[in-house]
Amino acid sequence: MEVSSFPTSCKSLQQSPSVEALLPRKSWFPHWNQVHLFPTKKALRPLVGRTGNLTWKQNHSQVLKCQLKEVPIIETGCMEEIYDILAKRLVPNAAAESNPNFKHIVGLCGPPGAGKSTLAFEVASRVNKLWPQKSSAFDSQVESPEVAIVLPMDGFHLYRHQLDKMKDPEEAHARRGSPWTFDPERLLRCLINLRNEGSVYVPSFDHGVGDPVEDDIFVSLQHKVVIVEGNYLLLNEDVWRDISSTFDEKWFIDVDIEKSMERVLRRHISTGKPPDIAKWRIDYNDRPNAELIIKSKQRADLIIKSVDFSR
Structure with missing residues (x-):
């Protein structure tokens, strides 16, 4: 598909250097908390097992199983x-850092109808409620508890209007939501600016109008946990691969494809x-998009089994 030219820069507090020069090195946080135990490059973190138990005995044999x-x-x-x-998993990582520009960035991926938006906002809300209990050092430095x-x-x-300029505009509009109908270069630049500068403006999406809304979301210095949610964040190809490399953690919501398509149909x-x-x-x-996304599940650090929202 042919895509018309479009600015790939993202408004930030400073002019950012080139994408290639600023791709961040992945950081790892060897902290323990009370919920999960799973291995990272430097340490083990808490894990919830397939049995549904919220804790495991932390003995040697079970760590090996993990x-x-x-x-x-x-x-x-x-x-x-x-x-x-x-939420309890995220707070200790963020609370342990004293760098004012610090960001713990989570990439939350899953197929349409998996519940990504709901999960992201619910977890962020709970982090904001837990934060004052865990991070009194930051309380005097931020204007908002969020x-x-x-x-x-x-x-x-x-x-x-960009879809209109493609080789087959009718196909482009019909397939909107596929990877090639996004601007991943712009997303990557925003994430790099966020990592390096600590603040960035990003666009939202107006579903009523059907187009992005420029500079509608401001991620500021006070934000220590950023949950990026979307369909293609774990794809192992082209710019999407570079986007994936910016995340400290990569989560995938696993849902039966028939269940997710039922939810999308109702939507x-x-x-x-x-x-x-x-x-x-x-x-x-x-x-077809969901089938592609599900293939990227193997690149996740953590898989979240989706259940019916009514349960």
């Missing part, structure tokens, strides 16, 4: 419990699409 797992998995009876677990923020990938959709119908058009869009666009 190390043999490709990716640790969180699986419990309800999403509320998962939100709490993930230290966690969500950065949605939706704001990096190509504009409709399409709720926005006014006739049922037959909604089903066609799922078969033509949403399901």
Whole structure:
């Protein structure tokens, strides 16, 4: 597909150097907390086992079992419990840092209908509630108790006028939401600016208008935890691979594809699409995208088993 030219810079507090010069080295945080135990490059962190238990006995044999797992998995009876677990996981890493520019950036990936936005905002909300209990050193330095923020990938959709300029505009609009209908270079630049400068403006997405809204989200110095949520954050190709390298942690929401497509169908119908058009869009666009995204699950540091939101 041919994409028309579009600025890939992202407004920040300072003019940023080139992308190639600023790709950050991954940082690891060898801290323990009470929830998970899984191995990183320098240490073991807490883990929730497949059995749904919230803690494991930390003896030698069980640690070895953890190390043999490709990716640790969180699986419990309800999403509320998962939100709490993930928030408790994030707070110690952020609270241990005294650098005012510090950011602990999480990449949250999953197929359409997995519940990424809900999980990201619920976890951020819980981090903000837990923060005063864990990080009194920062309380006097920030203007707001909110230290966690969500950065949605939706704001990096190509504009409709850019899709109009592609070789096959009708196909481009029909497949909107596929990887090639986003601007990953711009997302990468924003993440690099955030890592190096501590603050950045990013676009949001207006679903009513169907286009991004420039500079609508401000990630400031006070934010210590940034949850970036989107479909393609773990793809192992082209610029997406570089985006993945900017994250301190990579999470994947694992959901049965039939369940996720049911949720997407309800979403399409709720926005006014006739049922037959909604089903066609799922078969033509949403399901192929979901199948591609699911293949990137193996690149996650942590897999979160999605359950019905009503449970």
